[in-house]
Amino acid sequence: MNHNKWWSLVPILAxxxxxxxxxxxxxxxxxxxxxxxxxxxxTVNIVRQGETMNAKVGLELWQNDTLRTGPDGSVGVLFKxxxxxxxxxxxxxxxxxxxxxxxxxxxxxxxxxxKGTAVYISGLASxxxxxxxxxxxxxxxxxxxxxKFVVKVEEK
Amino acid sequence: xxxxxxxxxxxxxxxxxxxxxxxKVIAPEPQSKIIDPIPVSREPDLxxxxxxxxxxxxxxxxxxxxxxxxxxxxxxxTMIEDDQKPPSVPxxxxxxxxxxxxxxxxxxxxxxxxxxxxxxxxxxxxxTELTAPSKKMLxxxxxLIKERKSREIYVIGHTDRVGTDAFNLKxxxxxxxxxxDLLVLKGIxxxxxxxxxxxxxxxxxxxEDEVAEPLNRRVExxxx
Numbered sequence: 001m002n003h004n005k006w007w008s009l010v011p012i013l014a015x016x017x018x019x020x021x022x023x024x025x026x027x028x029x030x031x032x033x034x035x036x037x038x039x040x041x042x043t044v045n046i047v048r049q050g051e052t053m054n055a056k057v058g059l060e061l062w063q064n065d066t067l068r069t070g071p072d073g074s075v076g077v078l079f080k081x082x083x084x085x086x087x088x089x090x091x092x093x094x095x096x097x098x099x100x101x102x103x104x105x106x107x108x109x110x111x112x113x114x115k116g117t118a119v120y121i122s123g124l125a126s127x128x129x130x131x132x133x134x135x136x137x138x139x140x141x142x143x144x145x146x147x148k149f150v151v152k153v154e155e156k
Numbered sequence: 157x158x159x160x161x162x163x164x165x166x167x168x169x170x171x172x173x174x175x176x177x178x179x180k181v182i183a184p185e186p187q188s189k190i191i192d193p194i195p196v197s198r199e200p201d202l203x204x205x206x207x208x209x210x211x212x213x214x215x216x217x218x219x220x221x222x223x224x225x226x227x228x229x230x231x232x233x234t235m236i237e238d239d240q241k242p243p244s245v246p247x248x249x250x251x252x253x254x255x256x257x258x259x260x261x262x263x264x265x266x267x268x269x270x271x272x273x274x275x276x277x278x279x280x281x282x283x284t285e286l287t288a289p290s291k292k293m294l295x296x297x298x299x300l301i302k303e304r305k306s307r308e309i310y311v312i313g314h315t316d317r318v319g320t321d322a323f324n325l326k327x328x329x330x331x332x333x334x335x336x337d338l339l340v341l342k343g344i345x346x347x348x349x350x351x352x353x354x355x356x357x358x359x360x361x362x363x364e365d366e367v368a369e370p371l372n373r374r375v376e377x378x379x380x
Contacts, residue, residue: 038266074264082272082380088261102310102350117261121208124272127376128312130358139201139239140220147214148206149227150258154199 033060034098035079039086043070061095068092069116083109083123083133090155091116096136100125107132114138115155121148202257204233204249209268218243273300273379277335281368282318282327284334298342300379308380309344311335313353316372317365325355335375 037044037059044055047066053059055067055075069075069091076086081100087093097110100123107129111120113136125132126146135142137153205227207213216227218234223242225234233249255262275297277290301309313332315324332351340346359372 039264041264074260076264076266078266078270082270084266084268084271086261086264086266088258088264091261102352105352117258119258119261119265121265122214124310124378126214127274127310127378128352137201137236139236140203140218140243142203143217143219145215146208147212147216148208149216150202150204150206150254150261152202152257154201 032062033080034063034065034095035061035077035083035085037061037075038078039074039076041074042072042089044068044073044075045070063095063098066092066094079109079123081107081109081123081125083125084119084121085111086119088117091118093118102128109133110136112136113151113153115153117150117152119148119150120144122146200235200237200244202233202235202249203227203243204254205230206254209271210274273297273304275377275379277375277377278370279331279373279375281370281373284327284330287370294338294342297377297379298339298344301339301344304379306379307345307348309339309349310376310378311339311349311351312376312378313351314358314360314372314374314376315356316359316367316369317356317363318368319356319366321355321357325353328353328355331375335377 037055037057040055040057045052045068046055046059046061047068048062048064061077067075067077067087069087069089071089074086074088076084078084079098079100085093092114093116094112094114096112097108099106099108101107107125109125109132111134120135122133122144126144130145131143133144135144135151137151138156142149142151203216203218205213205216207230213228213230218225218227218236220236220239220241220243222240225243225246227234227246229246231248232246234243234246236243275293277293278287279285279290280287300306311332313328313330315328315331317324319327332353336346336349336351339349356372359369360374361369361371363369363372
């Protein structure tokens, strides 16, 4: 009689194992996540490896992502080191590089703003490595030492 | 590999076509004026320095092919007319101007409640002894760690430039360790505290070598 009861556990155990394995793989992919969308209004898109997706709150961002807002759009992003970046309407910005690895002593943030308006607040990386952040626009290069600034880039 | 033949053929044909178009036939000037191309925006780019959420003001250096400007006062901004010219001399930008231009971007800022807490503790010259005011900050740091149930705390040690690089590397490490020990004494788990030290390499305030600078004799405590 008891034989049957125990056998019914097998699929449950198998499912559990499967979930464990999938989770492991998921966290391996997680290491490529550089930040998340915290606020999004109007038209906001992320362009990733040629594909465009709608940016919703909670969306995870990867290195090389391009953030684009429409005429009615705005977006707020929090990076893994608590760097805060928000864009106003008609803006576009590429996350060129984001490395925050305190245990290896590696810190590097490179952002290329193509157009629009942005608000930037330095995060932890700048506390470890004051010169770790470069903010580029088509006309200028901004060296940042731990701070907050706003920047407007006119469409050329 | 047959498709490659077609690509080559297409390339050759295209080349011939464009080659042919190089023979120009000069047409008579049209009577009407040539319409101007769509005017390029003449509005300059703008960078304005603001105080960070803790009220601190950092530095932004703006560099074009024509030169560089440094913003170090909150509310000051510099304009970039074109990349061949240096950025303009920094001038104060009014709050209204800032809100007018950056209003939407400012409203989209992520909530700062989750942002890391940051403390700077200062030390007496050449020692691991905290200054009196800094000693009073320890309860506040502990309070925040406990309030957030934080398991990610960074302690970063620094020195000023008095002494050799080697001496200061050791001193900054001793300072950071001292703070870590003080936190552990009050119940914080050592494995949740990541300690690093930079000697005199990363000053808050630039000085010449061997210049004493109290602001650089510090340990930064960052609480996630």
